[in-house]
Amino acid sequence: MWNSRRVGILGGGQLGRMLVESANRLNIQVNILDAENAPAKQISAHDGHVEGSFKEPDAVRQLAKTCDVVTAEIEHVDTYALEEIASEVRVEPSWQAIRIIQNKFNQKEHLSKYGIPMAEHRELVKNTPEELAAVADQLGYPLMLKSKTMAYDGRGNYRVNSKEDIPAALEALKDRPLYAEKWAYFKMELAVMVVKTKDDVLSYPTVETVQEDSICKLVYAPARNVPEAINQKAQELARQAVAAFDGKGVFGVEMFLLEDDSLILCEIASRIHNSGHYTIEGCPLSQFDTHIRAILDLPIPPKSLELRQPSIMLNIIGGATPDSHLKAAEHALSIPNASIHLYSKGAAKPGRKMGHITVTAPTMHEAETMIQPLIDVVDDIRA
Ligand code: ATP
Ligand code: MG
Ligand code: MG
Helix, strand or coil: CCCCCCEEEECCCHHHHHHHHHHHHCCCCEEEEECCCCCCHHHCCCCCCEECCCCCHHHHHHHHHCCCEEEECCCCCCHHHHHHHCCCCEECCCHHHHHHHHCHHHHHHHHHHCCCCECCEEECCCCCHHHHHHHHHHHCCCEEEEECCCCECCECEEEECCHHHHHHHHHHHCCCCEEEEECCCEEEEEEEEEEECCCCEEECCCEEEEEECCEEEEEEECCCCCCHHHHHHHHHHHHHHHCCCCCCEEEEEEEEEECCCCEEEEEEECCCCHHHCCHHHHCCCCHHHHHHHHHCCCCCCHHHHCCCCCEEEEEEECCCCCCCHHHHHHHHCCCCCEEEEECCCCCCCCCCEEEEEEEECCCHHHHHHHHHHHHHHHHHHCC
16 A cells, blocks of 8 residues: 555654654554653553654664655764665665764865855864964855754854954864864755655755744745745756755755845755745645655645745744744734634743744735734743
8 A cells, every 4th residue: 555654764853753744644654753842742542652763773673664655854864774675665865864864074075076156165184273363364254153063053163253263263162173164155045855655856946045043933924025036046956966866755955045036045954944845835835745645655735845835934942931823823823814823842942942833824024914913922932
């Protein structure tokens, strides 16, 4: 039967939970490897789940025994365990792709070979003030000092404005493997979700992302005031970048649109991505639907990746108190065409993604008008 294969997911946070929502509608069983009561497990009642961490090889081996295809909702997984299980179960995308992508410096080195434009960057090997000063002489100020690994939501980045910032930057990051990146003077941040199937590389429309304190706050689909030629160029760049990796599934590609309208790549995620949540309401098939289909070799009509209506996605981030994020969701209950997603992650911490709201409307202007009161609430509850 086409839907009888079982999918295993490393990680059961909100991304895993939304994958389960998709799989449930096709009656496809998803086995989650994560702690008991993780958000994805809460909406999936069967005894195929595994308790443990996606960083423990034994737990990954145990998950492999329960399913036909293994995938991951996060790139910071044990790829050596994935390499080992790949002889007995399919791993999508490939462990090689995840291993390269989870190290942002290796990811850039790999993409360079495929001619993908990126900000100039330099590796640090000693993490000393002298070494960073020498790198800054080449790249100029400001620059972004970045951890190669375990980076998310800007935790791992430090903006170095001048030589005076070097001690503080190294104090914050020196125990991690580092590289430095030339500052990108962008006029907009763009993202494209790409679906790699067994014989195609498909893309969703180009969206505009707005980050606050390095955390994604808003996504506008399509990107506002971006000419169709740039929309197409961004999709092409994203497809070209993802084609450089092996395996199937959805990848998130972040890009910078520079002042001269050229595009450079910021980074790739080997998984479904926050900037693709709008696809749940905005497109006939969401990024979660297409990920499940891609890894199981099920058909994906390319037209199902087109936008039905302009959409805006607003993240609900943990605020000053453990339940302040619920205020934003409560407010959204009364807004037409606002879809509320709460992730059930328990008590909120400042900066933690607790949910999101997507508004769709016939025009972007109408969507902007409808979501503005919610943006005000979200700004208000910020810690
Ligand atoms: P994510 O949560 O997307 O995985 P991350 O921690 O891996 O984030 P990046 O995506 O590298 O971090 O950077 C986070 C944000 O910092 C970017 O979206 C952008 O706003 C800013 N940024 C990153 N690199 C640069 C750069 N070279 N120049 C200017 N701004 C940058
Ligand atoms: Mg990242
Ligand atoms: Mg990023």
